[in-house]
Amino acid sequence: MTMLKLDGQWQLTSLMDASIVAPITLPGDVHSALLAADIIPDPYLGCNETKVQWVGEHDWVLEKTFIADADLLSAKAVDLILSMVDTMAEIVLNGETILLCSNMFRHYRRDVRPYLCNGENTLKITLKRADIEAKARAERLPFPVPWAVGNNQIPHMNTLRKTQCHSGWDWGICLLVSGIYDSIRLQPVSEVRLQQVRSTQQWHSDGSCDVTAIISAEQISPDNDAQIECCLVSPDGERMSQSVALTGTEVECCFRMAQPKRWWPAGYGEQPLYTLTVTTDAQTIEKRLGLRELYLETGEDDVGAAMTFVVNDKAIMAKGANWIPLDAMPGKQTPDHYRRLLEDAKAANMNMIRVWGGGMYERDTFYDLCDELGLLVWQDLMFSCALYPSTPDFLRDVEQEITEQVRRLSDHPSLALWCGDNEVIGAINWYPESRSNREKYVVNYDRLSRVLQEVVEREDTSRRFWASSPCNGELDFGDAWHDDNKGDMHFWDVWHSGKSFDAYSSIKPRFCSEFGYQSWPSLPTVKTFASEEEWNVTSPTFEQHQKNSRGNSIITEMFTRYFRFPSDFSQMLYLSQVQQALAIKTASEYWRANKPVCRGILYWQLNDCWPVSSWSSIEYTGRWKQLHYHAKRFFAQQLAVFVDEENTLRLNVINDEHRCLAAKGQVTWYDWHGEVIDTWPIESMLGEDDNQVVWQCDRNVINERKHEGFFHAVVECDGQTFTNMWFDDAYKRLPLPKANIETKVEEVDGRVMVTLSADKPAFFVHPEFDGEGGDTGRFDDSSVTLLPSQPITLEYTGNTSAEQVKAGLTVYHLAASY
Numbered sequence: 001m002t003m004l005k006l007d008g009q010w011q012l013t014s015l016m017d018a019s020i021v022a023p024i025t026l027p028g029d030v031h032s033a034l035l036a037a038d039i040i041p042d043p044y045l046g047c048n049e050t051k052v053q054w055v056g057e058h059d060w061v062l063e064k065t066f067i068a069d070a071d072l073l074s075a076k077a078v079d080l081i082l083s084m085v086d087t088m089a090e091i092v093l094n095g096e097t098i099l100l101c102s103n104m105f106r107h108y109r110r111d112v113r114p115y116l117c118n119g120e121n122t123l124k125i126t127l128k129r130a131d132i133e134a135k136a137r138a139e140r141l142p143f144p145v146p147w148a149v150g151n152n153q154i155p156h157m158n159t160l161r162k163t164q165c166h167s168g169w170d171w172g173i174c175l176l177v178s179g180i181y182d183s184i185r186l187q188p189v190s191e192v193r194l195q196q197v198r199s200t201q202q203w204h205s206d207g208s209c210d211v212t213a214i215i216s217a218e219q220i221s222p223d224n225d226a227q228i229e230c231c232l233v234s235p236d237g238e239r240m241s242q243s244v245a246l247t248g249t250e251v252e253c254c255f256r257m258a259q260p261k262r263w264w265p266a267g268y269g270e271q272p273l274y275t276l277t278v279t280t281d282a283q284t285i286e287k288r289l290g291l292r293e294l295y296l297e298t299g300e301d302d303v304g305a306a307m308t309f310v311v312n313d314k315a316i317m318a319k320g321a322n323w324i325p326l327d328a329m330p331g332k333q334t335p336d337h338y339r340r341l342l343e344d345a346k347a348a349n350m351n352m353i354r355v356w357g358g359g360m361y362e363r364d365t366f367y368d369l370c371d372e373l374g375l376l377v378w379q380d381l382m383f384s385c386a387l388y389p390s391t392p393d394f395l396r397d398v399e400q401e402i403t404e405q406v407r408r409l410s411d412h413p414s415l416a417l418w419c420g421d422n423e424v425i426g427a428i429n430w431y432p433e434s435r436s437n438r439e440k441y442v443v444n445y446d447r448l449s450r451v452l453q454e455v456v457e458r459e460d461t462s463r464r465f466w467a468s469s470p471c472n473g474e475l476d477f478g479d480a481w482h483d484d485n486k487g488d489m490h491f492w493d494v495w496h497s498g499k500s501f502d503a504y505s506s507i508k509p510r511f512c513s514e515f516g517y518q519s520w521p522s523l524p525t526v527k528t529f530a531s532e533e534e535w536n537v538t539s540p541t542f543e544q545h546q547k548n549s550r551g552n553s554i555i556t557e558m559f560t561r562y563f564r565f566p567s568d569f570s571q572m573l574y575l576s577q578v579q580q581a582l583a584i585k586t587a588s589e590y591w592r593a594n595k596p597v598c599r600g601i602l603y604w605q606l607n608d609c610w611p612v613s614s615w616s617s618i619e620y621t622g623r624w625k626q627l628h629y630h631a632k633r634f635f636a637q638q639l640a641v642f643v644d645e646e647n648t649l650r651l652n653v654i655n656d657e658h659r660c661l662a663a664k665g666q667v668t669w670y671d672w673h674g675e676v677i678d679t680w681p682i683e684s685m686l687g688e689d690d691n692q693v694v695w696q697c698d699r700n701v702i703n704e705r706k707h708e709g710f711f712h713a714v715v716e717c718d719g720q721t722f723t724n725m726w727f728d729d730a731y732k733r734l735p736l737p738k739a740n741i742e743t744k745v746e747e748v749d750g751r752v753m754v755t756l757s758a759d760k761p762a763f764f765v766h767p768e769f770d771g772e773g774g775d776t777g778r779f780d781d782s783s784v785t786l787l788p789s790q791p792i793t794l795e796y797t798g799n800t801s802a803e804q805v806k807a808g809l810t811v812y813h814l815a816a817s818y
């Protein structure tokens, strides 16, 4: 008896206008179906967002007929299994209502055998308007609970368990999507219903580890004693198996690993995965396990309190970015797209991704890839930037939701932390209602938070619950936007509060889980959503694709502090990406130079869910912004950083690996022709997890020759060379030379190589390929410094020939932007 998938083509009809009929592919969303059927224009183009708002204001019916054969009907039970149902849904099978759904994050499983008939069956799913339900729920609340005004374009989304950014965010289109985003299955059950498999790891002092699989199952035919097959295969293919009889509803299988292979975050070691397979009654659950010990160290210290993830007894420097939903139309969230983005995160030397609380508990694919790539996951529970109800109904629903999600995800080795929400503690200070009655709303907050904590601690004893991001610690309702001595912080003084980039060096965070700076997308990405007449930062299309009301002014105003004003639209786009890279580089490097005080840096944000101006380092098209290339350098396991502090310019060399390495190189002071003013050799032995000052220079010495040149460090370590730069003033005041850059594109052994050479020093040199396949390819490095007579050869990876790259190449650099 095999499981029947009801995925594929269904029929979609509007309940308000029966003439609107289209095929819909499930898993998928209503907007994608209407787009494919040419009923709506592409919401991502021009100002179409406004034109498609009506879609969220209809109720929709999804319908499919399918054949139930004798085999399926011979089962004692046939379970309909559903998840990611968005959101208010009535499920009707052959005229009988079998299920009402109202939480996008829940899992539903119902035996529908009594309603199935031999031959043709009809499954009908009605998706009701979310906006009306949200409003009705808000009206029933005992007191007003402020929603995410300023981010959401549709009110009261906080009353609904649905992705909060579906109604818009400060980088997000408002579509109010609906649909079913996961496979719809009919699972026949004859004897035993295999419900779930979870595992625990018990480490012993001799280095061995016991892996126990805890299998929950329900015997529905009492006549036979069900047998359960449990098998564990090591990364080398070594197989261990056990067969156990099911007594009661839970059974355990324990495997002792004498020499377990440990799983490590990226940059610290390998990611060996064991495969656990449990089978019974033609049902199988398979999981990939990584064996590792992990805890979060938050003990008090001289500074305040630590915030350090420790894996296999080694302190980890968490480096990464915040993750928002992959695509605003969930039907477009494909496995390939997940893989590409997460591989790009790893390629930029990240080892942690924060799944932000205004999106969704991610799909299995996401966590599987994080396990495989060594990306730790900071997992927010799905609450963000609003206050939330604490009514009994709401708490009951959430309790169920969190129970199910923790059970689903806790076996992933990548999962590092359960965090209760995004900025909800902070949000108590944002809204007039809660500001004027703080105690009431703090208690309201705590009622929900306590449920989240209790569920997490009951369901997953191996991980920490962290109430909120940001949060200064247990029951601390202080200002985690500014207190840098304990807990995690969100530092927005630069972007949202308009301070200059030096504000990043005014704090020494223990763990900065959010800080960001926006840029505009590159010209090739702009071309995908704006026609040429709209290529202007104040055009209607450009303003529609900027969701932070002051965003474009902030970017433009900041230009005036650091740069000479760019000469045209394409240079504005380019410069905005230099500026963004500089902001995040300044912060990340300074904080890394403060290790071990700082143990985590996650910038806002990795990705975009539609083409938009935003804080992302990767554009919606997949193109790397300059920031992502810089991240690859400033997140590398070894790094050299200039720090200008206390009248001294110094060079810190940082090693995050837990092994000693020799570092060698030099610091050179160049003039604007590339001639050496002075040079100093550096040589040092780096210890494990080290941070050393390897060179320093009195600032007065530099001040005497102000504006005469720039500092350049080159360090070689373990066969890798890394460089860095330092300038003694804002770029706009420096006499940057107008370098000429020569470009040679050639094919070498089937690889496309681009050699850049300059006659004078050139900074933020950024080649951009605009042509067919340009969105899927990239350079192996960019936004680099070019010194005269030191050409740099970059590889362009992608399905593009050297000829094509040559034809579509533009090389930007800072002095050519004005």
Ligand code: BMA
Residues within 6 Å of the ligand: 169, 170, 171, 358, 385, 422, 423, 490, 514, 516, 604
């Ligand atoms: C944060 C996030 C998001 C937001 C971002 C940019 O604090 O949590 O809510 O998109 O800032 O404003």
